[in-house]
Amino acid sequence: MTWPDEFGRLSAVFLPILLRFTFQGADCKLLVSHAGPMLVNALAGSNVTLAVTFGGAVDPAVTWCMAGLPVVTWAINSGAPPDIAENRKKVLRIEADGSLSFVSVPLGYTSNYTIEMTKPGVGRSVTNFTLKIFDVIQNVTLRAQSGPAQEGAHRFSLQYSILQGVVERQIWFFSGMEIQSNSHYFVEERSLVILNPTRSDTGRYTVLLTNPFSSVTTGINITVLYGPDKPILEARPARPFYVTGDSLSVSCQADGFPPPTAEWVFDSQTVVSLHGVLNLTHVQTNQGGNYTCTLINGETRKKRQQFTILHIYEKPSGNPMCSLQSVNNVDLQYHCRWAGGTPQAQLSFPALSNTSSGAGNLSLTFTASHNLDGKTVMCMADQPVEQNNCSITSGSPRMFLPAVGTTVDSTGKIVVTINCTSEASPQAVVSWSKGSEAVPSMPPYQISRDTTQLEIRDYNVSNFLLQIYTCTCRNPLGSQRREIQLRGPSISDSSLFTNHNGTIVTLTWEVPPTSIVTGFDIQVKGPDRLSRNRTGTQTRGDSNGFHTILPKPGPARSANIFNLNPKVTYMFRVIPKARMTGGLPSEVHRIGPGDGLSGSAIAGIAAGIPCSLLFLVLLGGFIYLCVYLNKNKSRSTRYPVSRAVEKAVTTPTETPPHNLLTGGLQSPPDYNRLQQTPSERSVALPAFLPPPPVRVATTV
Structure with missing residues (x-):
């Protein structure tokens, strides 16, 4: 079969089909279909269209329904506007092909949509859409x-x-x-x-x-709450019995959440525990018996119980305690105590007495003597269950420094506090005197209960001065005394530090230990700190004397001053004060550039510098010339005289000195200075000095 025949047969089959689909609108029923997906997802606020296509009729009537209710009706290519529900006109639009568009669609337009197209004499066509509007979660x-x-x-x-x-x-x-x-x-x-x-x-x-x-x-x-499970009781350290004075803990635990809380009951009384652990320290025999633990879940209120029995025997509680007291400030009383125990512990001081002892409590009194000063005495405690000891060291008062502090009370009085405390055993008793009289504990004086502190109150600082107060620390082994003479407000030392650019300074100072100071005035002398005028340039004012720029309280020992001009000079000092009374100022500290040189001095220096430089240049040139000429003279070349010319040579009687090196050889010429190499010389130099010449006669 030829190719034209095959083509003719295919054309006869497909041509009617093509013509049918091409002209189906002319002779078929009305048909509307989806131009896109039936399920449309849209983001709230966006524009979306339910797209359709239709065929089989010209200019059909269109009805869009939302959840079965008409929302838009229109005849395609009709001159009349679409009929849109009043509450939906801002959102709905109908396209020329019948598609339904949504403008900035809200969330409430999620629904099933149906489009129905009708044409009289042709028929009716329906299709469905599902529109889901989403918002960002x-x-x-x-x-x-x-x-x-x-x-x-x-x-x-x-x-x-x-x-x-x-x-x-x-x-x-x-x-x-x-x-x-x-x-x-x-x-x-x-x-x-x-x-x-x-x-x-x-x-x-x-x-x-x-x-x-x-x-x-x-x-x-x-978390799922559960428990408590069955309680587990455990004693630590685990022993069949305990001795009074021992420390032990009994834990009561069980699994559960939240962790159950434990309640301990002993002898019908609640016993305090920590996180279910019953801590028994220095136990006694009356603490032995039946202990019951109840675990409670604090959320579910469920409970579980368990009990244990503790057997406790006696031993002295704690450790022996040694102390030393003064009796009438004359005798020493050594005391040792270790209470409890069955039987009670036997106590003794072997270093003091071999015969004295006591059960549970022992006191020995001795007359104070120098051999007891600084001596350590041990108390031996002997008990069947345990042996123990303690010690005490006696000592006379040590040297001490009184401490003086100054404040101002609510009434405006100056309060000077003097503390005298000396390390001593037994503790030293402090007594106070002013001059040759004892200081009474009455206004303006007040002595603390332990006698270590004396307070003096007065409005006028001058009433504190020129008085010598004495504190004496005394115990049976000796005494120490110190005299304190109060001073008016004063500064013992001061210093000044600046930052790297000179705009901030830190002023520090110290006061004497016995000085009465309630505050300080920081004073400055010099231009005012930087400011700006109306034109924006920096200006400063001058100050002829010191003036206070910063007050500081009594405990202060430093002050910072800001906004300084690094190009000018300032002077600083500190004025100590006792209320309104000022003391001698501190050392004056100066910062800033120097006072400078006069104009004539500056001109003289400016003229002298070039002359000095010229003189140094001329001096250096002269020295170099002398050295150069000296080297040329010492290194001149000598050549031998030809024997063919002279018949006899007569040497002078005096031989010129030779310029020798350390090894006896003449120094070689400086070829670098002559700008020549040895090969460029016209005559070779001798390698050594010739012997001294002698008179020689030659006959030809």
Whole structure:
């Protein structure tokens, strides 16, 4: 069969089919179909179109329904405007081909849409769309819906909430694993239900919320409350019995969440414990018996009980205690005590007496003597269960320095406090005197209860001065005394530090130990600190004398001054004060550039510098010339005289001195200075000096 025949047969088959599809609108029924997907997802606020195509009729009537209710009607190519529901005119638009468009579509337009096209005499065609409007999911929170989860409860549920967005799908996870609905879990709308929760359900639960335009994951940690389980009681250290004075702990623990709290009961009374641990320190025999522990879950209020029996025997409680006291400030009383125990401990001071002892309590009194000063005495405590000891060292008062402090009370009085404390055993008693008289504990004086502190109050600082106060520290082994003469406000030392650019200075000072100072005035002399005038340039004012720029309280020992001009000179000092009375100022500290040189001095220096430089240049040239001429003279070349010319040579009687090196050889010529190499010389130089010449006669 030839190719033209084959082509003719194919044309006869496909040509009617092509013509049918080409002209089906002319002789077929009305047909409307989707020009896009039937399910359309759109983001709220965007523009979207439900696109259709139709055929089989010209200019059919179109009706769009939303959830079965007409919202738009129109006849295609009609001159009349579309009929759109009044409340939807801002959103709905109908296209020339009958497609329905949405402008900035809101969330409320999620629905099923139906388009119906009709043409009289042709028929009716309908097709459906589903439009889902979504918003971006935001602000998702997850919480327990019905309170905390408890082991043994019927159910427990988690529920999520969102501030904005439409969720198309929710997926739940537990510890990173997706949860499948089963007999333990099932998913409801916006929630996950856990049936019969157990402690193994404790963990992190996560929900993934998605729609075609966003996805958000949020989680929550859930702890299932349970317990307490059966209590376990354990004593540490574990012993069959304990001795009075021992320390032990009995723990009562069981698994549970939250951790259960323990309540201990002994002899019908509640015993205080810490985290379920009963700490018994220095136990006594009356503490032995039956101890009952009750564990309570603070959330579920469930309880479990268990008991244990403690057997306690006696031993002295604690450790022996040694002390030393003064008797009438003349004798020393050594005391040793170790209470409790069966039998009581036998106490003794072997270094003091070999015969004296006591049961549980011992006191020995001795007349103070120099050989007891600084001596350490040990008390030996002997008890059947335990042997122990303690020691005490006696000592006379040590040298000390009184401490003086100054304040101002609420009435404006100056309060001077003098402290005298000396290290001593037994403790020293302090007595106070002014001149040759004892200081009474009455205004203006006040002595502390332990006698170590004396307070003096007065308005006028001059009343404190020129008085010598004496404090004496005394015990049976000796005494120490110090005299204190109060001084008016004064400064013992001061210094000044500046920052790197000179705009800030730090002024520090010290005061004598016995000086009465309640405050300080920081004074400055010099230009005012930097300011700016109306033109914007920096200006400064002059000050002819010191003036106070900063007050400081009595305890202060430093001050910072800011905003200084580094190009000018300032002077600083500190004025100590006792209320309104000022003392001698501190050393004056100066910062800034120097006073400078006069104009004539500057001119003289300027003229002298070039002359000095010229003189140095001329002097250096003269020295160089002398050295150069001297070297040329010492290194001149001597050549031998030809014997063919002279018959006799007569040497002078005096031989010129030779210029020798240390080794006896003449120094070689300076070829670098002559700018010649040895090969460039016309006559070779001798390698050594010739012997001294002699008179020679030659006969030809």
